[in-house]
Amino acid sequence: MYMGIDIGSSSSKAVILDKTRRILASAVVNTGTGTQGPEKVVETALALAGLFPEDILYRVATGYGRMLYGKADRQITEISCHARGAAYLVPEAGTIIDIGGQDAKIIRVDRDGRVENFVMNDKCAAGTGRFIEVMARILDCPIDQLAELSTRATEEIAISSTCTVFAESEVISQLASGAKRENVAKGAHHSIAMRVAGLGGRIGIRPIVVMTGGVALNLEIVRALESEIGYRIVVAENPQATGALGAALYAAECNL
């Protein structure tokens, strides 16, 4: 049995595969590196699969916290792991867009699911999950209902600042001058899509486009992104766990 553990900035994910690379268990815990999250997600995945730690032959850790997690046999970056996981789920994938809590990545893969090129956003939080969190907070809307809020918009209020901190004050003043929450929410979704599409322009996007990472659960962003890049997007099944799945696939290969 093989395990992949993806330790992100705001969540931890684990996937267990059997010898034939079938998914036995997949778990997500909403706390990331520096917390009990990684331990907990491993325990949960083991319990779901009905396995003991010693049943696992090889572990690969990925994600921002991969170097800190001491119990893996090997560390592989989330770039390679998301590519591997997405190509396993969608074998014809040409480009993978992964938006996580703190960063956004665009990865181009070849026919065999290997990384051809990649870009990551720079240090700032624009175009990442963090931006959505901040927007949800000012709009006083639970993060999982933000997309729904945006669908009720009658028009779009554009957010011109790319910087999350500036965008925050921009939105506050919009709301203060009477803008409707749903219209601002729509603008927020569009703003992320523009940032990510701009990033994609740096390496070029090739269909089929697969989206992974927690932000892919927000269908409004997926839709906005589709219209920005001009391609349909396939959302990976269980998008949050794609990196962990890729790590588990590598674990199986490393153990050959």
Added chain:
Amino acid sequence: MSRLHKIISELEEISTHPGRAVRKQMEKTGKKAVGCFPYYTPEEIIYAAGMLPVGMWGGQSEIKQADTYLQSFCCSIMRENLEQGMSGVYDMLSAVIIPTYCDTLKCVCENWKVAVPQIKTIPMVYPQNRATSAGVAYMTDEYRRVIKELEAMTGAEITETELLKSIALYEGYRRTIRKFVAISGHYPKTLNARVRHAVIKAGFFCDKKNYSTMIGELLSELKKVPSEKSEGIRVVLTGILAEPDALLDLFDENGVTIVADDLAQESRQFRTSVDMGENALEMLAYRYAIQECSLLYDEAKRRGTLLKDLVKDNRADGVVIVMMKFCDPEEFDYPIYKKELEEEGIPMLYLEIEQKMDSVEQLRTRIQAFTEMVMHKSLFYNGKENDDVHGY
């Protein structure tokens, strides 16, 4: 400690504590020191004047005072240089020569006069069209002006004989350090990224005569030990410089061997030789005329070709672009050579850097992912899973 490691640690000491090294040499030789701002300040002339040229390449200190003159969107080297000047770090220098290639340097040249009045400023304006006879004539005139300023400081004439001697010494230095650069890729452990950088950088703070001797000795010690196998990938670096050390450590951590560079702080300094001229100043001007660097106007836009050749000649797996944040000359070049390298199928990694970085985690992920990308075949497939996979 073996002789080899002793020389290396001496050079590392010089490059990490330049102030100490410069003071020591000033005491020993009784020479005055003149600061050389990047890039291509005529060290040969300073040396011929019997003074010690000292490179000024920023640092890692906290910016407090320099903010008064340079906004936070100026490159970190210049902010550091000004900060250190203002806080007295460079007070042992009798003068600084400041060239005016980019917008930031143009401002610094004026700023320095007021911000660091205790150290004399000698500006240098380089010609745009370097390879024409007018360019060479203009350049030699600029050199003459610098010579006058230096002569006024020492009270002694800088003779043609001294200049020629100095040029010969610098040519020797350039030959020696080029040999080091060529051989360093064969010793990825002993001369890892951090050591390679320190050895080259130390040259900015040494009398080039002593430095050449040290490098010469280092080379002959290296010959006695067998070359080392590199386990990871081989890259060419391009940009202004590759710092801080934490970045270089990431290359080592991920088994990345630097097999060649196109860095302003490293090979661009010494890859060009003097090859013509009827007198000393013409020799300097002609050498300058054929130098290749993002800061020097190049109608032919040769950087892409140059990088492709470096990759080919050194059997490199890819190019790592260390982009100094807010450096416009480097950014202007990027789209042009990026396209050319892409057409050639050469993998590239773009890293934006500053001299002082609080966290290198993002860089770690990028470098590691790049290695994984380039090494994918050998790492994960081993020919077992899929026989027809192709490498990069």
